[in-house]
Amino acid sequence: MTKFPLENLRVINFGWVWAAPVLGHTLGDMGAQVIKIETRKRPDVIRFLPPSIHEDYPLESLYAANTFRDLLGVTLDLTTDKGQELARDMVRSADVVIENFTPGTVKRYGLDYDAVKSLRPDVIMISLSAAGQDGPSAKIATYGNIISCLGGLDVHQGYIGDSRPTTYGTSIPDPMMGILGAFAVLSALRYRARTGKGQYIDLSQWEACATTLGGPIMDYVFNGRIQYPKGNRDDLMAPHGVYRCKGKDNWVTIAVKTEDEWRGLCDAMERPDLADDERFGDTYSRQTNHDEMDGIITRWTSTLTHRQVTRQLQRAGIAAFPALSAKEAFDDPHFNARGDWVEMDHPLGKEVIYGIPWKLSKTPGGIQRPATMMGQYNRFVYGEILGRTEAEIDAMEADKVLY
Amino acid sequence: MPDRALEGLKVVEFGSFISAPFCGKLLADLGAEVIKIEPPKIGDEARRFGPFPGDVPNLEKSGFFIYLNGNKYGVTLDPSTATGFDIFTSLIADADVLVENQQPGVLKGLGLDYDTLSKLNPRLVMTSVTTFGRTGPYRNYKGYDLTAWQGSGVAHRYVGEPDREPLRGSWYHADHWSAVSAAAATMIALAARDLTGEGQLVDISETDILTTHIMGYQIVTLYHLTGEHGARTGANAPRTGAPVGMYACKDGYIFIMPLELHHWHGLVRAMGSPDWATDPIFDVPSHERVEYADEIDELMAPWFAERTKEEVFAALQAERVPCGPLYNAGDIVEHEHMIARGFLAEAEHPVLGPVRVPGKPYVLSETPWSLVRSAPTLGQHNQLIYGGRLGFSNVDLTDLRRTGII
Numbered sequence: 001m002t003k004f005p006l007e008n009l010r011v012i013n014f015g016w017v018w019a020a021p022v023l024g025h026t027l028g029d030m031g032a033q034v035i036k037i038e039t040r041k042r043p044d045v046i047r048f049l050p051p052s053i054h055e056d057y058p059l060e061s062l063y064a065a066n067t068f069r070d071l072l073g074v075t076l077d078l079t080t081d082k083g084q085e086l087a088r089d090m091v092r093s094a095d096v097v098i099e100n101f102t103p104g105t106v107k108r109y110g111l112d113y114d115a116v117k118s119l120r121p122d123v124i125m126i127s128l129s130a131a132g133q134d135g136p137s138a139k140i141a142t143y144g145n146i147i148s149c150l151g152g153l154d155v156h157q158g159y160i161g162d163s164r165p166t167t168y169g170t171s172i173p174d175p176m177m178g179i180l181g182a183f184a185v186l187s188a189l190r191y192r193a194r195t196g197k198g199q200y201i202d203l204s205q206w207e208a209c210a211t212t213l214g215g216p217i218m219d220y221v222f223n224g225r226i227q228y229p230k231g232n233r234d235d236l237m238a239p240h241g242v243y244r245c246k247g248k249d250n251w252v253t254i255a256v257k258t259e260d261e262w263r264g265l266c267d268a269m270e271r272p273d274l275a276d277d278e279r280f281g282d283t284y285s286r287q288t289n290h291d292e293m294d295g296i297i298t299r300w301t302s303t304l305t306h307r308q309v310t311r312q313l314q315r316a317g318i319a320a321f322p323a324l325s326a327k328e329a330f331d332d333p334h335f336n337a338r339g340d341w342v343e344m345d346h347p348l349g350k351e352v353i354y355g356i357p358w359k360l361s362k363t364p365g366g367i368q369r370p371a372t373m374m375g376q377y378n379r380f381v382y383g384e385i386l387g388r389t390e391a392e393i394d395a396m397e398a399d400k401v402l403y
Numbered sequence: 404m405p406d407r408a409l410e411g412l413k414v415v416e417f418g419s420f421i422s423a424p425f426c427g428k429l430l431a432d433l434g435a436e437v438i439k440i441e442p443p444k445i446g447d448e449a450r451r452f453g454p455f456p457g458d459v460p461n462l463e464k465s466g467f468f469i470y471l472n473g474n475k476y477g478v479t480l481d482p483s484t485a486t487g488f489d490i491f492t493s494l495i496a497d498a499d500v501l502v503e504n505q506q507p508g509v510l511k512g513l514g515l516d517y518d519t520l521s522k523l524n525p526r527l528v529m530t531s532v533t534t535f536g537r538t539g540p541y542r543n544y545k546g547y548d549l550t551a552w553q554g555s556g557v558a559h560r561y562v563g564e565p566d567r568e569p570l571r572g573s574w575y576h577a578d579h580w581s582a583v584s585a586a587a588a589t590m591i592a593l594a595a596r597d598l599t600g601e602g603q604l605v606d607i608s609e610t611d612i613l614t615t616h617i618m619g620y621q622i623v624t625l626y627h628l629t630g631e632h633g634a635r636t637g638a639n640a641p642r643t644g645a646p647v648g649m650y651a652c653k654d655g656y657i658f659i660m661p662l663e664l665h666h667w668h669g670l671v672r673a674m675g676s677p678d679w680a681t682d683p684i685f686d687v688p689s690h691e692r693v694e695y696a697d698e699i700d701e702l703m704a705p706w707f708a709e710r711t712k713e714e715v716f717a718a719l720q721a722e723r724v725p726c727g728p729l730y731n732a733g734d735i736v737e738h739e740h741m742i743a744r745g746f747l748a749e750a751e752h753p754v755l756g757p758v759r760v761p762g763k764p765y766v767l768s769e770t771p772w773s774l775v776r777s778a779p780t781l782g783q784h785n786q787l788i789y790g791g792r793l794g795f796s797n798v799d800l801t802d803l804r805r806t807g808i809i
Contacts, residue, residue, distance in 0.1 A: 005595030018620070030591050045662060049643070050690060051625065062621040113768075132766070137740035141666075141725040149649075149658040150727040152735050153573040157562065165649055165656050165729055166638045169561040172572060175616035176580045179587045184765050186590035187433050191408040191770055193597065199769035207746055208764035212579035216732035217761050218466025219454035221747070226731045232549060232571050236452060242553060242568040249634075251568055253553040255546075310544075319534075319545040321554040323569045326632035329556030329618050334539040338608065340615050341623055352627035354619025357612050358588040359536065361517075362603040363595040 004031025005363040009189075012090045013037065013071065014078075014111065015100040016044040018144055018171060019128050019205065021067040022178025023098055027185070028070030029356055030365040035090060035381055036071040036372060039078070040403050047374070054348040057373075065346060065371045066353045073372030074381045075402050078109040082401040087111060089386050091119045096185055100128040103138045113200040122198040124188045128181050132204030144171030144205075151209025156216060158229035177205045238286035239265070239293055242323055243301040245309060251323035252306040254297065254313065262286070264316035269300040346370040378402055407434025408770035412593075414500040415440065416475065417482075417491075417515075420448045421548070421575050422532040422609070423504035424471045425582035426589070430500070431474035432763075432772050438494060438788055439472060439779065443479040443807055446781045447472070456755070462781060463754040469778040470760040473750060477779025478788050479809045482513050487808045491515060493793050496524050499602075500589055504532040507543045517604045527602040528592040532585050536608030551577035551609035557617045564637040581609040644689035645696035646670075646703060649729065652712040659719065659726040662689050669722030674706050736761075750777035785809050 009032035013024040021036070028034040038044055046063045053060045077083045087109065091097060097116055099106050106112045106127075113125050127133060130142040130150075148154050148171060158166045184201045192198055210217065216227040232253070234240040240255045256262050259282070266275040274280055274296065279289045286293055301309050306322035313320035322328065329335060330352075342355040344367065356365055382388045382402070396402045412435035416427035424439070424447065431437040441447050449468040455461055482491040492515075495501060501520065503510065510516045510531075517529045531537060534546025534554070544550075549571045552558045558569035571577075585607045592605050626632045638649065649656045661667045667689065671680040679702050685692055692699065707715055712728040719726045730738070736747055748762035763772035789795045789809065803809040 002595075002598065005591055005598060022616070026587065030594075049662075053624070053628070062624045065624050066620045131740060132744055135740045135743040137738075140720050140727070141723045142727055143660050143662070143725050146658050146660060146725055146727040148573075149729050150735075152730055152732055153576065154658070155729055155731045156573040157570065159563070159567065159570065164638060166563070166570075167649055167658060168572065169636055170617060170620075172576065172617070175620070176583055179580075180583045180764060183429060183583065183587040183590055184767065186587065186594060187408040188767060188770070190412075190590065190593065191406070194411075195406070197769055199767055201765055201767050203765040204744065207741070207744065207762075210735050210741075210746065211761050211764045212576055213574055213732055213735075214470040214761060215452070215454060215467045216574060217736060218470055220732040220736060221759050222454055222456045222466050223458065224733075225454070226733050228731075232568065234547075234549065236448065237547070240549060242549075242558075242570075244568070249559070251553070251559070253549050255549050314544050317545065319547055319550055321534075321541075321544065321546060321550045323553035323559045324556045326556050326560045326618060326622055326626065326634075329614055330623055330626050330632070334535065334541045335611070335614055337539040338536055338611060340611055340619070351624050353624055354615040357615040358584055359538070359606040359608075359611075360588065360592055360595070360603055361606070362599070362601060363592070365591075 002031070003363055004365055007031035009033070009095050010093055011035070011096040011098065012094040013098045014106070015098045015128060017046050017100070018063070018067060018174035019177040019181070020098055020100040021046070021071065022175045023126070023128065023181040023185070025067060025070045026179055026182040027096070029367060030363075034071050035377070036068065036073045037076050037078070037087070038073055038374060039075055040374065041077055043374070053346060053351060057348060059374050060348060060371070065351055068371035069344070069353060069367050070369055071372045072377035072381055073374060074378050075375040077401055077403050078111075080401050082396060082399070084110050086382070086386065086401070088119055091116050091123065093385070094120060094123055095189070097123055097125040098128070098181070099125075102141065103127070103129055103133045117198065120198070122192055122196060124185055124192065124198050124201065126181055126185055126201040126203060128177060128203050128205065130204070131206045133202045144174035147173045147205045147209055151206050152213045152216065153209055156213065156227065156229055158231070160229060160231040160233070162229070173205060173209050177203070177208060180208055233290065236283070238283050238290055239297060241294055243294070243298050245301050245306045246304055249325065250306050252301055252309040253321050253323055254309075255319040261318045264318050265313065268312050268316055269297070271296070342367055344370040347373060375402065406770050407773070408767060409433040409435040412436065412500065413498045414438070414502060415494050415498045416502045418502060418504040418532070420452070420504075421471065421578035422582045422585065423502045424449065425579055426502050426530065426532065426585040427475060428471055428473065429583065429586040430589070432774070433767070433770065437475040438784075439475045439477045440480045440491070441477060441781060443481055443782070443809055446479070450781070469752060469755070469758055472778035473760060473774050474776060475779060476784040476788060477782065478785050479782040481808050482515060484806070484808050486803065488514065490789065490793065492520070492523055495520050495527060498524065498527060499593065501527060501529045502532070502585065502589070503529070506545055507533060521602060525601055526596060528589055528596065528605060529602070530585050530589045530592070530605040530607065532581050532607040532609065534609050536611060537604070537606045546609070548575045548577045548609070551581070551613055555610040555613035555618065557613045560618065560622070560633065560635055563635055565635055569635065577609050577613055581607055581612045584612045642693055642696055645692040646699045647689070650703065650707045652707050652710055652715050655712040656729040657707070657712045657715050657726055658729065659724065661724050664688060666724050667692070669724045670719060673718045673722045673724060674703070748774040750774045752777040753780050753783065782809060
């Protein structure tokens with residue numbers, strides 16, 4: 001049985017930055033042949049955001065090292081006639097075409113869906129734009145961090161009562177958008193297998209973010225109410241928080257759902273009296289008196305490490321777990337046992353990158369190639385797949401068509 | 404009605420709250436038949452979560468439940484009873500996919516683990532969403548969305564102020580993102596089944612999903628190369644580019660990211676090319692401008708403060724500067740762009756009448772996303788599924804109801 005269930009699929013990825021490479025490698029990790037089109041005229045911004053994997057190669061950033069795996073990178077200047085001709089040839093052999101330019105851009109390259117469809121009638125084409133292909137804000141310029149702000153992720157994250165808004169130290173939506181795009185593409189492929197029909201997918205990242213805000217949006221729809229950050233608290237559980245432990249920046253999460261769990265926590269803290277304390281008699285009371293309760297819990301957790309609290313509470317059936325630091329997450333036996341961190345031989349040296357995020361018991365897929373370097377697969381793609389001769393490829397390189 | 408992409412796909416959903424239900428929703432919205440199994444009497448937790456119209460709790464009026472469970476069939480079942488177990492396995496025998504998010508040990512306790520179910524139906528794709536996954540040292544640990552944010556390392560590294568506790572991220576986002584991953588991985592497993600004829604177990608761990616993609620996209624590699632991994636820095640500093648971040652406008656905030664040099668030039672033009680901004684020392688790549696980050700912020704602040712967030716948004720976008728205002732749920736659904744694209748969808752709910760809910764994340768040209776029916780009331784389709792599909796008589800159904808099995 002094959003490990004790679006998508007091995008018969010060819011994908012042409014005109015996309016860049018973060019979401020589109022993730023969509024590409026999500027299919028590539030499962031065996032699809034994914035060709036990533038790039039140009040030195042305007043390199044993918046993700047390629048040159050420092051640091052890079054090797055100081056002499058500023059275009060091989062660590063972002064690229066992770067998200068450009070299982071992609072066959074070729075250079076191609078789509079503003080040239082010859083470049084567009086090659087792009088059309090690639091599209092003719094493609095099952096899936098991915099792009100995430102500003103709406104309207106692909107039309108200038110002769111690669112809009114109507115054009116792509118005339119070259120390959122059953123193609124699945126997906127555009128991952130900020131705001132969709134039509135509507136008054138369709139052409140806004142953004143990055144994932146901005147989608148996070150527009151799409152309501154940032155406004156629902158923060159400490160209770162802080163007036164100054166916070167943002168994430170990274171772009172949270174990008175990888176999810178790549179995976180959501182992969183789901184839509186795979187669904188369209190299933191439809192194609194049944195009917196022979198391709199189609200066009202217009203994914204709006206702004207709307208997709210908003211689909212994860214069911215509670216706040218429904219509160220607005222029903223009650224006209226605007227919700228604000230709840231810190232680490234929860235509407236269904238209490239206590240529900242992150243508590244200081246012994247050591248520097250050492251924290252543990254505790255989430256209590258049932259009365260049995262609350263009693264278990266009281267016992268663990270050696271405060272059985274609290275189980276009968278009416279201030280904490282049910283979830284509602286515990287929510288009302290959360291600050292006071294947090295003080296009591298912290299007095300206990302601060303005498304222990306996050307690992308000690310975790311072992312003790314999980315044994316009692318309570319959802320406790322360390323707020324792992326980056327180092328702890330990278331060294332953690334669990335994530336390592338599950339193959340979340342994988343060592344690869346990159347042409348510029350050994351590296352550790354993230355593995356396959358989900359575990360399929362029979363066809364797990366796997367990372368077959370480290371991140372593509374700029375133009376690394378020009379000879380393979382233009383020669384072996386598109387049948388151009390060495391001399392033709394040399395000439396196109398000299399003419400900066402392959403640039 | 405147009406064709407639907409996943410027409411013919413039979414899914415059983417045995418889960419609660421977000422991760423399994425949102426996965427089931429993604430499948431149902433593209434046409435899969437999703438039978439949602441809820442515990443009798445109390446139902447899915449999301450029914451108790453609300454929000455409720457006028458804040459009056461009612462299992463049939465939770466907005467969040469109604470949103471997450473549109474397009475599904477709803478049945479009630481207690482699989483811990485002998486008859487309940489038989490009914491569950493009858494549904495599985497005929498299913499392509501089972502999506503579940505029970506806490507560790509629950510399915511095994513019910514005798515409904517993958518090994519048992521796959522013998523009954525070797526073509527079954529079983530998609531399991533848990534906090535830590537089905538293997539590894541923490542496989543038996545209990546956890547929730549909070550646990551995934553914090554346990555993955557993402558909160559400690561990226562969310563919150565350095566001197567305060569790490570924060571979970573936005574609204575149950577670990578649950579939602581894991582559901583999206585579960586849906587994609589389920590489709591991969593179905594593609595595999597087309598090749599091999601066999602189903603498989605799809606093991607989704609919420610901590611894996613967050614840690615691979617967020618801790619992994621850059622700093623895991625940095626850590627192994629140099630030992631460095633950074634720390635959470637709070638709202639603004641230290642920065643990898645400048646100016647980058649959240650800027651205060653007259654009526655709110657806007658996030659700007661002029662990463663490329665032409666973005667900076669656009670920002671300068673939008674601000675009317677003030678003298679300070681045209682100084683050549685700032686005409687350098689964004690990461691070199693970090694040296695002057697505080698100075699630039701101070702010089703820019705008045706221009707932002709004198710304008711509304713929408714005015715700044717329009718002025719900067721006219722110059723192609725990546726930016727966007729800080730929007731809340733009301734701002735989003737009332738936005739002219741969202742209205743123009745028809746973001747909110749509406750369906751007739753059996754109790755509340757027409758209810759508007761968040762709609763499509765994508766448009767598929769041949770097989771459009773569609774909300775065909777509102778979420779089921781508790782046990783709404785018992786008759787249809789148990790009677791019509793499994794052949795139970797009305798007398799049987801009354802018995803099952805009386806004994807609390809459904």
